[in-house]
Amino acid sequence: MTDDRNKMSCAEFQAQLPELIGSGKSVAANPHLQNCELCSALLADLETIAEAARQLFPVVEPPDDLWKHIESAIKEEDSGVDAAEHEKNK
Amino acid sequence: MPHSSLPTQPSDPASKTPERKIPPSAPTGSAVPAASPASSDDVLARAQSGDHHAFAQLYSLHKRRIYSLCLRMVGNTAEAEDLTQEAFLQLHRKIATFRGDSAFSTWMHRLAINVVLMHLRRKGLALISLDEAMDPTPEEGPGRSFGSPDLNLTGAIDRMALERAVTELPAGYRLIFVLHDIEGYEHNEIAAMLDCSIGNSKSQLHKARLKLRDALRRNPGQETKR
Numbered sequence: 001m002t003d004d005r006n007k008m009s010c011a012e013f014q015a016q017l018p019e020l021i022g023s024g025k026s027v028a029a030n031p032h033l034q035n036c037e038l039c040s041a042l043l044a045d046l047e048t049i050a051e052a053a054r055q056l057f058p059v060v061e062p063p064d065d066l067w068k069h070i071e072s073a074i075k076e077e078d079s080g081v082d083a084a085e086h087e088k089n090k
Numbered sequence: 091m092p093h094s095s096l097p098t099q100p101s102d103p104a105s106k107t108p109e110r111k112i113p114p115s116a117p118t119g120s121a122v123p124a125a126s127p128a129s130s131d132d133v134l135a136r137a138q139s140g141d142h143h144a145f146a147q148l149y150s151l152h153k154r155r156i157y158s159l160c161l162r163m164v165g166n167t168a169e170a171e172d173l174t175q176e177a178f179l180q181l182h183r184k185i186a187t188f189r190g191d192s193a194f195s196t197w198m199h200r201l202a203i204n205v206v207l208m209h210l211r212r213k214g215l216a217l218i219s220l221d222e223a224m225d226p227t228p229e230e231g232p233g234r235s236f237g238s239p240d241l242n243l244t245g246a247i248d249r250m251a252l253e254r255a256v257t258e259l260p261a262g263y264r265l266i267f268v269l270h271d272i273e274g275y276e277h278n279e280i281a282a283m284l285d286c287s288i289g290n291s292k293s294q295l296h297k298a299r300l301k302l303r304d305a306l307r308r309n310p311g312q313e314t315k316r
Contacts, residue, residue: 018292018295021292022291022292042303046299046303049303049306050271050299052247052252055249056249056253056256057253057256057272060158061153062154062157066174066175070149071146
């Protein structure tokens with residue numbers, strides 16, 4: 001890989017992209033982007049996807065009967081524990 | 091072309107996602123007594139001391155967030171219901187151990203994530219492929235991304251198309267994408283949860299976003315402006 005970042009190839013730039021993005025710093029200043037429309041478009045798309053992700057899968061209500069299942073499972077577990085303790089104390 | 095950095099994430103992921111307005115026809119969960127926010131500490135304390143009524147109120151307070159989290163992570167409602175049930179059963183077993191080192195909602199959120207991760211591991215799903223992360227295949231490596239001058243999603247993503255694409259991601263990619271981009275966890279937190287390196291988490295997230303980009307270009311949906 002060359003030290004001259006202006007001459008970095010698209011493959012080299014994109015290989016570094018996960019780390020560049022994950023660093024939390026702005027990638028926009030990277031010299032490669034100044035002259036590369038393809039990588040600029042790629043980065044713009046990834047930014048758009050990450051932004052859009054915030055609006056995905058809004059919080060929804062579980063089915064109404066789910067609590068009944070949980071409640072009955074808890075009671076079953078509790079009665080199992082009670083029986084085990086009773087057996088232990090015999 | 092100027093670019094801002096990708097969005098940074100909030101420190102409390104559990105409080106991040108906006109809640110969807112419930113339509114009038116949606117179930118209201120009326121069998122469970124409601125708890126006012128002001129009394130939530132009291133409800134928690136009573137639930138910790140074994141008060142079943144208080145535990146039911148905790149369920150009422152947290153059910154939507156936990157169910158939605160499970161649904162995002164596994165992508166189907168039947169599994170999400172089972173996992174929500176398992177998460178609350180685990181909560182019932184462990185609630186007395188909560189010491190208040192973090193917000194209860196954050197603790198509960200992490201507990202639910204662990205339930206889902208255990209479930210996915212039991213199903214034999216490799217959540218992270220180290221080999222793949224370190225040695226990208228031609229189909230998934232970075233080189234695939236260029237040479238496509240007609241792409242540009244900026245400002246025009248159809249939410250339903252993106253949700254569908256996320257649901258169709260392989261489990262490992264979906265997991266990282268949901269945890270980071272939707273739930274707001276940082277890479278170091280994800281790495282700890284999934285027992286992988288931070289670099290691996292970054293790499294998998296990047297690949298997930300590339301896969302979503304490819305999917306959206308193949309099937310962009312209605313291209314409605316956000």
